[in-house]
Amino acid sequence: MTIQQGDTRLLTSNGATPPDDRVDDLRSLAGGETGERKRLHDLFMQAPAMIAILRGPQHLFELANPLYMQAVGAGREIIGKSVREALPEIRGQGVLELLDAVYRTGEPYFGDETPVHLDRKGTGRLEEAFFNFVYLPDKDAAGETQGILVHAVDVTDQVRARRRLEEQNRILEMITQGVSLADALDFLVRSIERQSANGMKGSLLLLDRDGKHLRHGAAPCLPAAYNAAIDGIAIGPNAGSCGTAAYTKAPVIVADIASDPLWADFRDLASEHDLRSCWSTPIFSATGDLLGTFAMYYNEPRSPSEADRNLIVFATRTAALLIERTRAEEAMRESERRFRAMIDALPAAIYTTDAEGRLTHFNPAAVAFSGRVPELGTDQWCVTWKLSYPDGTPMPHDECPMAIALKEGRIIAGAEAIAERPDGTRVWFTPFPTPLRDAAGRIVGGINMLVDITERKQAEEARARLAAIVESSDDAIVSKDLSGIIQTWNKGAERIFGYTPEDAVGQPITMIIPPDRLDEEPEILRRIRCGERVDHFETVRRRKDGTLLDISLTISPVVDSRGAIVGASKIARDITERRALERQKDQFLGIAAHELRTPVTGIKGYTQLLARRLHRAGDTASAEMLGKLDRQIDRLTGLIDDLLDVARIESGVLPFRPAPFELNAFVRETVEEMQQTTERHTIAWELAESVTLVADRDRIGQVLTNLLGNAIKYSPQADRVVVRTTRDGENVIVSVQDFGIGIPREKQAHLFERFYRVDGESRAGFSGLGLGLYVAAEFVKRHGAAIWVESEEGEGTTVRFSLPLNGLHGDKEHEVEGAA
Amino acid sequence: MTRGTQRILVAEDDQVVLDVLRLILEEEGYAVEAVADEATLRAFPHGYPDLLFLDIWMSGWDGGDLCRELKCGEETREIPILLCSANRDGERIAREAGADGFIAKPFDMDDLLATVARHLHAQARS
Numbered sequence: 001m002t003i004q005q006g007d008t009r010l011l012t013s014n015g016a017t018p019p020d021d022r023v024d025d026l027r028s029l030a031g032g033e034t035g036e037r038k039r040l041h042d043l044f045m046q047a048p049a050m051i052a053i054l055r056g057p058q059h060l061f062e063l064a065n066p067l068y069m070q071a072v073g074a075g076r077e078i079i080g081k082s083v084r085e086a087l088p089e090i091r092g093q094g095v096l097e098l099l100d101a102v103y104r105t106g107e108p109y110f111g112d113e114t115p116v117h118l119d120r121k122g123t124g125r126l127e128e129a130f131f132n133f134v135y136l137p138d139k140d141a142a143g144e145t146q147g148i149l150v151h152a153v154d155v156t157d158q159v160r161a162r163r164r165l166e167e168q169n170r171i172l173e174m175i176t177q178g179v180s181l182a183d184a185l186d187f188l189v190r191s192i193e194r195q196s197a198n199g200m201k202g203s204l205l206l207l208d209r210d211g212k213h214l215r216h217g218a219a220p221c222l223p224a225a226y227n228a229a230i231d232g233i234a235i236g237p238n239a240g241s242c243g244t245a246a247y248t249k250a251p252v253i254v255a256d257i258a259s260d261p262l263w264a265d266f267r268d269l270a271s272e273h274d275l276r277s278c279w280s281t282p283i284f285s286a287t288g289d290l291l292g293t294f295a296m297y298y299n300e301p302r303s304p305s306e307a308d309r310n311l312i313v314f315a316t317r318t319a320a321l322l323i324e325r326t327r328a329e330e331a332m333r334e335s336e337r338r339f340r341a342m343i344d345a346l347p348a349a350i351y352t353t354d355a356e357g358r359l360t361h362f363n364p365a366a367v368a369f370s371g372r373v374p375e376l377g378t379d380q381w382c383v384t385w386k387l388s389y390p391d392g393t394p395m396p397h398d399e400c401p402m403a404i405a406l407k408e409g410r411i412i413a414g415a416e417a418i419a420e421r422p423d424g425t426r427v428w429f430t431p432f433p434t435p436l437r438d439a440a441g442r443i444v445g446g447i448n449m450l451v452d453i454t455e456r457k458q459a460e461e462a463r464a465r466l467a468a469i470v471e472s473s474d475d476a477i478v479s480k481d482l483s484g485i486i487q488t489w490n491k492g493a494e495r496i497f498g499y500t501p502e503d504a505v506g507q508p509i510t511m512i513i514p515p516d517r518l519d520e521e522p523e524i525l526r527r528i529r530c531g532e533r534v535d536h537f538e539t540v541r542r543r544k545d546g547t548l549l550d551i552s553l554t555i556s557p558v559v560d561s562r563g564a565i566v567g568a569s570k571i572a573r574d575i576t577e578r579r580a581l582e583r584q585k586d587q588f589l590g591i592a593a594h595e596l597r598t599p600v601t602g603i604k605g606y607t608q609l610l611a612r613r614l615h616r617a618g619d620t621a622s623a624e625m626l627g628k629l630d631r632q633i634d635r636l637t638g639l640i641d642d643l644l645d646v647a648r649i650e651s652g653v654l655p656f657r658p659a660p661f662e663l664n665a666f667v668r669e670t671v672e673e674m675q676q677t678t679e680r681h682t683i684a685w686e687l688a689e690s691v692t693l694v695a696d697r698d699r700i701g702q703v704l705t706n707l708l709g710n711a712i713k714y715s716p717q718a719d720r721v722v723v724r725t726t727r728d729g730e731n732v733i734v735s736v737q738d739f740g741i742g743i744p745r746e747k748q749a750h751l752f753e754r755f756y757r758v759d760g761e762s763r764a765g766f767s768g769l770g771l772g773l774y775v776a777a778e779f780v781k782r783h784g785a786a787i788w789v790e791s792e793e794g795e796g797t798t799v800r801f802s803l804p805l806n807g808l809h810g811d812k813e814h815e816v817e818g819a820a
Numbered sequence: 821m822t823r824g825t826q827r828i829l830v831a832e833d834d835q836v837v838l839d840v841l842r843l844i845l846e847e848e849g850y851a852v853e854a855v856a857d858e859a860t861l862r863a864f865p866h867g868y869p870d871l872l873f874l875d876i877w878m879s880g881w882d883g884g885d886l887c888r889e890l891k892c893g894e895e896t897r898e899i900p901i902l903l904c905s906a907n908r909d910g911e912r913i914a915r916e917a918g919a920d921g922f923i924a925k926p927f928d929m930d931d932l933l934a935t936v937a938r939h940l941h942a943q944a945r946s
Contacts, residue, residue, distance in 0.1 A: 590907055594877060597906035598834050601926040605840030608929035609847070637926055641908075655909065698908065 050131075050154065053138070055147040058082040059099050062147065071129065071154050073120035089119040089126055099148060102135040106145045109135040111152075113159050130159040160310075167191055168318045172325055181326040185218035188322060192296075192315045193221060196308065199298060201275075204283075204319055205230070205242050206292040214246055217292055226273045230266070240266045241280035242293040249290055251281040251312075256301035277302045283316045283323070291323045349383065349429075349450040352436075355443050357381040357398075357406050369429075369450055371421025381406075382448070386420040390428075402448045405433035409443055416453070428457040476551075476572040479558060484509045484525055487567060496551075496574050498544030509570075514542045528557050528568040538575065550575045586655075589648055596640050604633045638709075642771040645702070649778045656782050661697045663725060663732060664690035670701055671723055674708040681712050685723045691732060693803055699779040700803070703787075706772040707736040707799050715740025715796065731785070731802040742793040751789055752777035776801070826940055827851045829869035831861055831886075832904070833878040837925070841873070844929055845936070858886065868899050871940055873923075876905040876913055884917045891918040900939040 044051055050068035052061060061078045072078070078086035084096060093116060102109050111133040117126035133152035137145045171191065174184045189202035196202075204217035216231040233239060235246040244262050245252040254260045255277050257270045263278075270278070280295035294315045296308065304312065340361060343350045349369035351362035359379045366383045367373055374383040381403040387395040397403065401412040411434050419427045433448040470477045476493035480486050489504040497504075497512050504511070510521055517540060524534055534555040540548050551572045558567040611626035648654040664687045671683045693700075704723075711721040718739040726733045743751065751773050773787075780787040780801045791797035828850045832838040842852045853869065855861040858881040872890070874883035883903055890896040903914040906925040914922035921935050 593908065594906040597925050598837060601906065602834070602836035602840055604926040605837065605844060605929065609840060609844055612847075612929070633926065644908075657912065698911070 050133075050150070050152040052150040053147060054083065054099065054150060057100075057103055058084070059096075059103070059148065061086055067154075068150075068152070071131075071152070072118055073122065075122065087118070090116060093117060099135060102137050102148055103145050106137045106139060106143070108137060111135075113155055129154060129156045131155060164195075164314045167195075168314070168321065171318055172321055175322060175325045175329055181323065182218065184322050184326070185319065186220050188315065188318055189218045190220055192311055195314075196296070196311055199300075200308075201297040201299075202315070203227075203242070203295040203297060204292060204315075205246075205295070206323070207235075207246060207290050208232070211290075214242055214293065222275075222297060223273045226269065226275070229269055238262055238264065240270075241278040242295050245280040245282050245293050245295075246290060249282050249284075251279070253279045253304060255279075255303045258301070274299050276300050279304050279308070279312065281312050281316050283319045285320055285324050291320055294319055349452075350447065351383045352445055352447045353381070353402070353406070354445045355406065357403060357446065359383065360445065366450070369427060369452065370419065371423055371425065383450075384419040385422050388418045388420065390416050390418065392418070401431045402433035402446060405435055405448075406443060406446045409435050411435070419450070426454075427452050428454040473571075474573075476574075477569065478504075478509070478572065479567055479569045480509050481567040482525065482529060482565070484521060486511075493572070496543075496549070496572065497541065503544070512541045512543075514540055514548060517541075524555055525568075528555060529565060531557050531565055533557070541572065550579045552578075586648075589644060592647075593640075593644050596644075597637070600633060600637055600640070604630065604637075607633060642775055645775045645778075646771055649775065654778075654782065656699070657696050658694050658783075659697060660692050660694050662690055662692050666693075666697065666701070667704065667723060667725060667734070670704045671708070674705060674712070677709075678712045681715070681719055681721050683708065683721045683723060687723075687725045688727050688732075690725075691727075691805070693732070695783050695803060696779075699782070703776040703779050703801060704734065704736070706776045707801075710772060710799070711736050711738035711740070711797070714738060718796070728802065730805045732805065733800050733802045735798055735800040737796065737798040739796040742795050742797055743789065743791040744793055745791075748789050748791060752787065773799075826871075827853060827866075827869045828871045828873055828936070829861070830854050830873040831878065831883065832873070832875045834875075837875075844932065848933055848936075850936070857881075861886070868896065870900070871936060872899050872901045873936075874901060874903050874919075876903050876910050877907065884913045887914075887917040887919050902935060902939065 044063070045065050047065060047067070050065065050071050052064040052068045054060060055062045060080060060082050064072075064078060069076070069078075072087060076086065083099060084091065090096065095116065098109055098111075101107075111131060113130045113132060115128055115130050117128050119126055131152045132155050133150065136149040136151065138147040138149055140146050171184055171188050174187060175181070179187075185204050189204055192202050193200055201219070201221040203219035203222055205214040206217040207213075208215050213232050213234055214230070216227050219227050230240075230242070233243050235243045237244060237247055238261065239247060240263050241252045241254045252262065254262060257263045257267060257276055257278060263270060270276075275297050277298045277300065278295050280293045282293050283291045285291050294312065296304070296312065343361070344363045346363060347365055349363065349366035351366050351374070352360045354360055357380045359374050359376050361376070362374050362383050370383045370385055372383075372385055381397045382400050384397075387397060387400055389395050395417060400417065401415040404410075405412045412431065414430070416428065416430050419429055421427070429450045429452050431448055431450050433446060435443045436445045436447060438444045470490050473490060473492045474495075476496045477488075477490045478486060478493050479488045486504050486507050486509055489499070489501040493504065494500055499511070510518060513521055520539060524537075527534055534553060537553040537555070539551060539553060541551050542548055552575045553570060553572050555568050555570045557565045558569050560566045607626050607630050611623045611630065614620075614626065615623040645654070667685060667687060671685055675683050708721065708723070715721070715738040720739060722737045724735045724737070726735070753774060777787045780803075784804055785802045787799065787801040789797060789799045826849075828845055830838060830841055830845075830852055832841060832854070833856075838854055842854065845852045853866065874887055876883040883905075887901050887903055890899060890901060900920045902921045902923055903910060903917065903919040904923040904925060904927070905911075905913070908924075910924060911922045920939050923932055923935060
């Protein structure tokens with residue numbers, strides 16, 4: 001209670017402004033004699049505020065207008081009585097003391113929403129009312145206080161409404177402070193009971209999820225047994241006050257339970273707990289859905305007053321807000337839980353922070369990403385351990401994109417950074433920091449997603465490296481689609497063919513194919529479409545200036561990500577120079593062969609001539625010595641031949657001249673020649689039906705000669721070598737078997753390597769360069785065929801080589817002869 | 821020159837080989853006449869020989885080409901020609917040039933004499 005002297009603004013606002021200019025006139029209003037006084041009296045009586053005039057130190061009521069009478073209790077006799085006598089219940093409420101003070105000091109008093117408890121009906125029951133009022137001293141001409149003008153406005157309804165609103169807010173706040181719905185409802189019911197203050201017992205029931213039953217909500221003053229009994233009752237047209245109210249969605253006022261048919265089923269229960277009346281009102285959500293009921297019970301038959309109805313409205317509205325807000329909170333919590341669950345399930349590293357960038361949440365992917373478990377509330381700006389810019393310079397955490405996003409309040413897009421884990425591994429990533437704002441637009445936190453782009457970066461780097469390699473390659477690297485249209489064209493292609501990428505891309509590849517070789521392209525494209533590679537295809541292409549060049553082409557299918565063939569990449573190497581070099585080497589080797597063999601020819605000729613002369617002269621011993629010399633010359637010749645062949649194989653200039661020949665005749669001829677080199681061994685042949693091969697007869701002859709030479713050489717104790725031919729599907733197999741020293745199993749794999757010689761004691765005394773089988777194998781390979789060996793140490797060796805029948809012609813004419 | 825009737829013309833530019841060939845053939849009784857250049861050979865100043873022994877690869881001239889040419893000539897095609905070479909592909913060249921035989925260097929004296937005798941006899945029969 002405060003004294004607010006001269007605060008006219010407040011007076012205006014609280015509606016208790018006294019008509020200052022008429023105070024003097026009002027002093028004598030009680031007399032009501034003159035016309036002016038009559039007019040003032042009428043005004044006084046009809047004024048929209050409570051007005052009373054008190055006289056003397058006893059505060060005798062001189063006058064009270066109807067509103068004043070209504071406020072203090074219309075039936076009372078107060079005029080002429082002192083305040084103390086007229087309103088005995090106000091003793092002890094401070095009112096009398098205030099009046100005394102005003103009378104004594106002559107100072108007015110302003111009261112604001114001051115509660116006064118009045119016994120309006122004379123029943124002894126006090127009702128609380130609130131008033132804005134002013135006590136104005138009424139002074140005579142000498143300035144002595146003669147009485148007090150009371151001017152008041154009843155603000156009980158406003159105060160109650162505001163207090164209820166405050167109460168409501170307090171209750172609703174409980175929800176946001178984490179109080180459970182049950183506790184909040186309990187608090188609400190108690191608050192209503194307190195406000196009602198007439199023995200009312202409140203009961204709040206909640207509609208079950210099934211919409212057909214009511215569940216106990218809050219009823220702190222009803223007996224627990226009763227609450228238990230009605231928990232779960234089915235709603236229906238005759239289900240007591242609450243069940244019926246829920247069913248009909250309308251208030252059900254049962255003033256006397258004992259006589260009301262709605263209570264037929266629950267009458268005994270109610271009577272058991274001495275409940276006599278029950279007024280139930282459905283509680284609706286903002287959208288009109290039934291949430292439950294609020295009921296007022298009394299232990300006496302009773303009908304609701306206006307105040308009760310107001311309280312019921314307050315109770316149901318508050319309960320509705322409470323329930324809805326709780327559900328919204330729950331929904332929010334659930335939504336947040338789901339949101340976090342979703343974040344946690346996402347494969348990208350995600351974290352949230354408060355407005356200062358301190359971590360509030362992070363998902364498991366963030367742990368994997370950063371290689372550490374971040375500390376909530378401590379770690380700031382980022383979950384990572386160390387950061388650096390793409391160029392490798394260190395990036396302080398408070399300069400990271402998330403920090404910038406939060407400090408500057410903007411979304412950062414397209415940034416890249418490198419995170420280093422405690423274990424030293426690095427992740428290249430793109431962050432997506434976004435500030436989070438509240439409804440007012442203030443930044444309340446941030447969310448950031450870190451997308452690992454390491455693979456993409458590595459792929460980009462690899463691609464860039466590859467592109468650089470392609471671009472800087474000396475070879476022409478060209479890609480074309482399946483219809484032969486050029487897609488890419490590198491510097492090498494420009495240099496080799498003379499066309500710039502601008503000239504070439506989009507043009508058909510046939511632009512570099514000479515007219516007489518145009519038929520190659522459809523065949524190449526056919527093979528590419530089948531997914532085949534074309535390897536080292538040597539051909540001729542045409543430059544922009546029309547000149548021709550030798551090239552070696554390797555063409556591979558290009559497949560898209562789904563594995564479909566979409567084109568071809570083609571590497572063309574200019575082999576014009578290589579061709580020239582090959583011709584030079586070939587020429588050189590030809591000269592070398594000639595130059596090496598020519599002196600040997602002389603040596604051999606003289607040796608043999610001399611041997612014949614000595615023989616004729618009877619010097620047999622000397623002739624035989626020269627015979628030995630002659631055989632050494634043959635060995636030397638053989639070695640020269642092998643070396644020259646190897647040189648040609650190595651430099652790729654081995655001429656290869658396939659021509660048809662008849663296999664069996666060829667074998668017999670070769671065997672007969674080799675038979676002359678050995679006296680100990682008999683070379684036998686077992687031949688299948690003959691075929692006409694298309695192969696380089698000389699080279700295959702060398703192969704067979706080499707194999708027979710080895711067979712003889714490595715079977716010094718044996719007397720037999722067998723040559724066989726067999727047909728095996730699409731191949732002819734020629735084998736040479738000896739019964740000599742054999743080859744250890746572990747050495748067999750190396751037999752066809754250049755310069756390889758099987759060592760070991762049993763080998764001592766067998767000379768050679770280790771070139772024979774290598775040369776033989778190379779010759780066989782040149783025919784697209786295979787050579788392999790089977791051997792057992794001490795039992796002998798069989799070397800077989802196959803020759804493919806494609807390019808071989810079966811020749812029936814030789815069948816009889818071959819079978820012989 | 822015991823078998824003066826059988827005359828062998830030898831074109832071989834390596835002197836050592838020519839010398840040994842001459843010795844081998846003369847000891848067998850053949851009359852050996854060496855020619856040192858293509859023009860002389862083409863002129864056949866002493867008439868056509870019974871056998872022509874031609875090295876394929878000689879400085880300045882090609883025995884293979886000459887063989888092919890002689891084998892096309894109306895009068896010369898009957899002359900038996902043996903081509904000789906230190907190169908492996910000589911045999912193929914000889915075949916393609918229409919030579920009657922091929923001798924690979926280094927040669928075996930007995931093989932050489934057998935081949936020479938065979939072609940002389942063949943020539944004598946025809």
